[in-house]
Amino acid sequence: MSLLKNLLAGTRAGFVASVLLACGPLLAQSTGNSSGSAPQPSSPAPQSQSTQQAGANPLHAGVGIVQVLDRKSVFFPDIATSAGRLSPWQKFQLAANNSVALSAIASSLVAAGYGQAINRPAGYGQGGEGYAKRFGAEMGREASFNMFGNFVISSVTHEDPRFYVKKDLSFGQAIEYSAVRVVVTNSDSGGRTINLGGLLGFLGSEALANTYYPKGSRDVGDMLVRYGSDQGWRFGANMLRQYWPKINRKLHLVPSNTSNR
Helix, strand or coil, X not given: CHHHHHHHHHHHHHHHHHHHHHHHHHHHHHHHHHHXXXXXXXXXXXXXXXXXXXXXCCCCCHHHHHCCXXXXXXXXXXXXXXXXXXXXXXXXHHHHHHHCCHHHHHHHHHHHHHHHHHCCCHHHCCHHHHHHHHHHHHHHHHHHHHHHHHHHHHHHHXXXXXXXXXXXXXXXXXXHHHHHHHHEEEECCXXXXXXXXXXXXXXXXXXXXXXXXXXXXXCHHHHHHHHHHHHHHHHHHHHHHHHHHHHHHHHCCCCCCCCCC
């Protein structure tokens, strides 16, 4: 039980704190917009009704938080399979899905193992308990980033937090595209914009991590080192996202209709 508590401590702290700090005003705005807007005649009836119901009462749609948005990849829920605009509520769902996705769990397991190997943060110690604390902290940072970056900031700045796979890129072009996507993303209207969600979301996540990281790992220097590491992991994850549809096509895990945008 002690090991389980340590495993969940960082995750719970990061996720709950970021939700409480960020979600209320934007979800209220989303609720107000969906209840006060007139239905669009040209919109497909089933999707329109589903979106309006989810926006009208988020509590009734809460079960969707731990489900994959639109039944997309359970490894990378943020790979776009359509070009439609996401509402703030859908961005919240996407952020929650990303926080419990297999990619988040896998990267946290690897990062916790690396931290264990170099004994950072040193305050967590070694052994199973130390690894559990590191894994919980990694999951907490991931959840905080998703809430701050993919939900709050993306909703305020009207950014699209999804990753759009480009087809027929060479390996060199894939590297360039993955690097550019760290600082540039799509807007809700389909244009290009600075990726403030990704750039500032990690800052918010690391600032929040200072509230539950052990002593000796909370100064500005430590936070900036973690921030730089976050961006490096983001680039690597973008590379994997770029090739994920090809991998999944062979494994028959997701449909091969990823958008090229």
